Amino acid sequence: MSTDTAPEVTSAGPPAPDGPSRVRRELVRFMPLLILGALLVLLSLRNPDLLTQRSLTTMADSAAPLMVLAIGITVVILCGGIDLSIGALASLASVLTALWVPTMSGAVVVPVVLVCAAAGAVQGWIHVAARVPSFIVTLGGMSLWTGLALAFSGASTIAVTDLGALRWAFTRVGGVPSAILVALGVVAVLGAVLKFTPFGRWVSSIGHAEPAARLAGLPVSQVKIAAFAISGACAGLAGVLLVARTFSGAPTLGDSLLLPAVAAVIVGGTAITGGHGGLFRTVVGALIVVLLRVGLSLIGVDAGFEPIFYGLLIIVAVTVTIDRSKVAVLK
Amino acid sequence: MTSPDTAQPRAAAGPAPTRGPAPAAGGRSRLNWRPSGTDAVQTTASLAALVLMILVFSVLDAQFRSLDNLVAVVDAAAVLAVITVGLTFVLLLGAIDLSVEGVVGACALTVALLVANSRTGLDLGVLGVAATVALGAVFGLASGLLSTRLRIPSFLTTLGVYAIGLGVATILFAGERPIVEDAWLSGWASSKFLGFAVASWVAAGAVLAGWLIQRYTRVGRYAYAIGGAEDIARLSGVPVARYKTAAFAVAGAFYGLGAVMASAQLGSGVVTAGSGLNFSAIAAAVIGGTLLVGGRGGVLQSMIGVFVLTVLQNGLILAGVSPYAQQAVQGVIVVVAVAAATWPVRHRLGVVK
């Protein structure tokens, strides 16, 4: 929604091919990484254990499901929408995984991801076809998927006894937790699709200026539905990762990951209004959020002060990471 | 060409003529003859959905249409209504507020510790309530200042303020719940006036106040301007940052009042007094037509959403829908109701995000 009458745009200007602003531009780009490093150093001053290799890999491992969720919703946010159903969908996925693992073994991941992708696509379709704001559709979706998860699981936890089938998602490959490799694999695949096919520009075109994108004949509805399907698929995969980690599926297992996932997207510097941002930023954002979530409790601050520090630090983090030149109006 | 005689027949020619490729996100798009904005459609749709829901439940369940139940619905909606009024101001800006539960938690403890209670020797009464509302406003002010001065999205500032509020609440709680012993405040929940709980009247007053602020003050009008087109508001010399901050502060004051009401109802200062309220309030506002893009809807529209949610919850319980199924049913009904009501006019809608 930037007009050239907006002061921000005037002062920001386009990126110069080179020149002094280039350094600043690169700095802005890597700011999320810098802040991640700074936070890590800061926290490890209080608890040096945090900087050990074991601790760092554990942290990366912890971040994996959150990262997968956040990557999925990044695509929807880039389109200018929001998907509130990802947490509930991940929970449903965990229930389905736990239910199907006995019969399907390791192959269970395929149907689960497909089902969740379909669930996402249905939400996308309703949003597009009935023109109901994505907020409302996915809000409804959230309740529905939770309800289904409760129904399928009989409102209880389903233990997975045959863990061998999901061992691939919870082991180490050359010292690196496989879950984080899975997450990075998703980033690589989706990142490639966004970068090397027109899909990426369609997504940001729609996020920046949907009417213009429509009038240029872009497949706006299809892209939006696809974005929701991707988000759903990622939620499904995150659900599988959760099962591998907790040895069980439960109807509310992933619910609490919704807000941290959106926070990861924003801390990474993707504009919540759509258009500008990217997956790499979200990866770093997820790491920052996880660091704050676990790091703070381990440095031993009092119960009341822990959330206060969390609140302050997350504000500091985003203050530094966000690229203000790319968004005219911050909402 | 603006002569009334040429414009009139067109305007009267039937239900708002098709505008197509509907106004851009900023709304600065081509000719548009009637206020057929997305928000108007949404509001009508929600109202229709609400009426439909009431009719269906009334047919299904005799209890539902009883006068007692009307009172129950209104009383149940009171706290949510007050919170939603506050949140509406933030949504009008095009911003979002996730701090509700934290602010309500901190304020709930504060009010319980300031009025006559089981823990502190204080007995400030009305003054305590006022101080709590002011504390809410301070939290809102913090959200607003952080968003506008640091220029970061409200999603995160308010998430941060939520955490801070929760921390403050936890510190104030200190392991022991302060029980409210102030008869006047407890009376908000237990005494009735004209059949409704005093708290419901307080809520009604708050809604009225919210509507007056929205319509007759700069904070209210500028919230519309900023939400409609922030850059243009700035071009016109509106001190955008100041009024954005003010809108957040107004919202915070309403959260403070909501916390006071919740404490009165719960009988003690509960850290989680606001649990679930943030989400319900956003949902209520959006369902009513106060859209997240800003500049659309308003306090009264949001109230439609509040009643959609409250009636739905009430009706499902009375209709004996199993608790297991309630969540699913609730989600489906909200989507179906809004979608069905929007369906006939969906082609008139602009960019829907």
Add this chain to the structure above:
Amino acid sequence: MSAPVLSVEGLTKRFPGVTALDGMSFEVRPHEVVGLIGENGAGKSTLLKSLVGLVAPDAGTIRVGGEAVRLRGVAHAGSVGIGMVFQEQSLVPNLTVAENILLGAERSAVRGGVYRWRTLRALAQEQLDKIGSTIDPGARTDTLTFAQRQLVEVAKVLTIEERITGEPVVLLDEPTSVLERDEIATLFAQIERLRTRASVVFVSHRLDEVLEVSDRVYVLRNGKVVAEVDPHEVDATDLHHLLIGRESGGSHYHDDAQRDCDGAPVRLRVDRLSTAGCKDVSLDIRAGEVLGVAGVQGSGREDVCRALFGAIRASGGRVTLDDRPFRLGSPRSAVRAGIGYVPSERRTDGIIPPMSVAENLSMAHVGEVCSGPVLQPRRERGLVEQWVRRLGIKTPSPQTPIGTLSGGNQQKVVLARWMIDDDLRLLILDHPTRGLDVGAKSDVYALIRDLAAAGCAVLLLSDTLEETIALSHRVVVMKDGAVVTTVETPKGAKPDPVVILEEMV
């Protein structure tokens, strides 16, 4: 002559890749109307924006009433007496007209912190009365037409008269580009009236208008003043010459390039098309033909275009494209069938401002730069550079965000977007030259001629009747949603605009 109320010395503003203002000097004297002309991108808007504090100059001084000032923003500029109507519309869509007119200056309508709607409305009405407008101050702004909104903007800037006791300066950046004849006349009358009270800076690409209202005209090129002329001593052709810095070769409209298409097959046949704004419209276009559609606001001609492109829903009608039935669906299906559309509102509907020139150019036919589903950046760069050269698009690089280009160059990118399709069958042009300078207009005319010569059918809606007649083979006249007549406008036998005007109203 009296001392200038506003003067600028050595003003310089550099944007990455361009110098928008290059040591510009210029002054405005009391009760004077100063015309400002220049090609797209000459720096006119940048100059005016720096005068209301929206652009911070890199060097130079701005003096108001002889005193050097550093303007901090619109509100500050307003307080020293400078008000502006922006080139892009700048009203808040969801507020009432009254609120918009007084936005940021509603002090007198607010008492004790309470808005008094009645007073607000009355104050706004006063401003509207000045320009003789019948717009309802209580109407929501997004229910107004584009032109009505332009008038509201003018009314809004006039509030400066009441706010300032000294000598206000009113800056008008292309206020006329979307106005109709009589509205322009009202505006000019206003400017005349203002002259007794204030000074005016007037920017327009319509040279005759500038000559008509101005006391003095500055000609800008590349951020510098290249000439200062007395409008009584020059004519439009001289200005044209000064403006583009070269002889204008041949006719403005490239009349010679119009090719006959009498024998060509019918490309598009529209039979009884109806939408909410038009009823039973039938017309046909041949391959290689430019069909103009004339009509006033509300004649329904926009509806016809948009319905053909699938941007709005048609309630009835049959369309054949190259004798095959064509289902009106979405813009996407239209594009796939070989139809292109250049929307009138470039900033919101035409371009995606933060994205690059290259991305904006290739977006509709991205298949041209892909193999399989994979983008080929090298092929894209080649294609984009080729079109940038071919159309003379001025951009620092193909990677530059299109939002920073001047209007004319943006429009050329939008045209190129459709021209890269070899099988483009029909191009719908909705006010394609809105806001373009004479040079850019001429370039766009040439492109339209080329397209038609290559066999593409063109459906043209344009700002002025002259332009419509000059470019078209035939002109369909619409009124109140229906076709009233069709006028042949062949090469060498162009009818008088008055003939068509009579049918329109």
Add this chain to the structure above:
Amino acid sequence: GCSDDGGSTSAEGDGSCSPDEITLIGQVRNQTNPYEAAWLTGGDTFAESVDLEQQHLTYDGDSQRQQEQIRQALAGSGIECTVFNVLPNGDADTAPIVAAANEAGAFLVTQWNKPVDLNPWDGFDRWVAHITYDGEESGYLIAKALFDRMGGSGGVIALQGILDTSAAQDRFAGLERALAEYPGITLLDEQTANFDRAEALTVTRTLLTAHAEHVGGVWAANDDMALGAVQALEAVGLDNVGVVGIDAVPEAIAAIEAGTMTATVSSDGPWQGAIGLAMGYCAATGELDPASIENDDRAFFAEQFLIDQSNAAEFAAPELDLADFECGSLFDRATGPIG
């Protein structure tokens, strides 16, 4: 010091920690309710008695966060001498916590939630014990107290906890058992209020419009909901309705003394907070060998007390008896195996 099945005490680090090497960690959902706050206070008291400090972890009822915290804590140093006393968020969360702690070699006591078929003796030599209360029994005890107050006839409303927790399900099963024994009592309605006070208030309020005339009692799966129900009853002006809950939070005991509530069941938060640490501490110092504990004691129901007006005063200010936490008397409150 990795685990080897069977759990021998000879492995390095097993039971050979000197008292000052030991780290004590207590983890609960949050410190924003009296019950869990009291739990941590109990843990602190015990830690003090052995000259240590208890590290507090709270996860805000967020399962993922609990896992993240535990795993991160286990990635620290000196793990073989670390003791965890954990309240898993739900049944699902116990298995990964147990697996991770056992693998890292930390001593662990879990409470409340555990899947039925996961047991400490199944090769988890570091998982000292699992302690819980017989939820079915608690639900039954308060139901009986309620029904007796109602004179064995009338209608009750049931407020369930978070549906997918075994605590909620077991307690409700207890209610059903009692209902079967009291034919004069009818269950008017059952709804979930998610263990939440505010929600309980709204839900009860709604149910009262339908059942105000017939309701003689409200059965709630915890005290918080019971207190919410009390407020709802007050708001409608019904004052002869019995309300029962579980947890024995101070407010509920006060309410029982004041007569607005009928009964609750004590689960003794301070004791729970201390006993888990004590068990782990004894195991770490070698005074207690987990492998030698009887299965019946490694996963047991702890003793619980019904609190009504007759004995409410005794429970108003619960005090820890440090003698309960001597290594020899750790299992005194065990009433039998889970199941």
